[in-house]
Amino acid sequence: MKIDANAIRELAELLEETGLSEIEFADGDQSVRVSRGGGVIVSGNMLTGGGIAANGSMPSDPTLPQRANMDAPDTTAHTHPGAVTSPMVGTAYRQSEPGAAPFVQKGSTVKPGDTLVIIEAMKVMNPIKAESAGTVTHIMIEDGQPVEFGDVLMVIE
Numbered sequence: 001m002k003i004d005a006n007a008i009r010e011l012a013e014l015l016e017e018t019g020l021s022e023i024e025f026a027d028g029d030q031s032v033r034v035s036r037g038g039g040v041i042v043s044g045n046m047l048t049g050g051g052i053a054a055n056g057s058m059p060s061d062p063t064l065p066q067r068a069n070m071d072a073p074d075t076t077a078h079t080h081p082g083a084v085t086s087p088m089v090g091t092a093y094r095q096s097e098p099g100a101a102p103f104v105q106k107g108s109t110v111k112p113g114d115t116l117v118i119i120e121a122m123k124v125m126n127p128i129k130a131e132s133a134g135t136v137t138h139i140m141i142e143d144g145q146p147v148e149f150g151d152v153l154m155v156i157e
Helices: 005-018 075-079
Strands: 022-027 030-035 039-043 083-085 090-093 115-121 124-129 134-139 145-147 152-156
Touching: 005 022, 005 030, 115 152
Parallel strands: none
Antiparallel strands: 022 030, 030 039, 083 152, 090 115, 090 145, 115 124, 134 152
16 A cells, blocks of 8 residues: 555645644545544555545635634624524535625525525535525625534524
């Protein structure tokens, strides 16, 4: 078995850049997982190259730095009854494609079923829809930002 140390270094750097707690890359029967404080777990044959996936997703250009949300959580938004939270780990996109208008902006009126944001997880685009009608009062994420399960995406009142 040949270990690709560069692939492991790239995963570790991506882990640090995104602020995620764990990154896994799988290609066929080969996989590598790097986690904070957890070391490296290898299954199947060790990687000898290829792309990198951060929890199944990665920005289209891996050379561009991605800003991790290092701000203290807004406890008011998190406890707000209209808080829309992320149901999964992934990358949040505020529009359907680069250059398109955002699904919603601060002040937008939404009705149940309206798409608010898309979360890419494991190469699948998952639309996050409004559960109730209201007005978007806070948007807590930036386009292309990594999100964790339970992160507040926006607030609807």
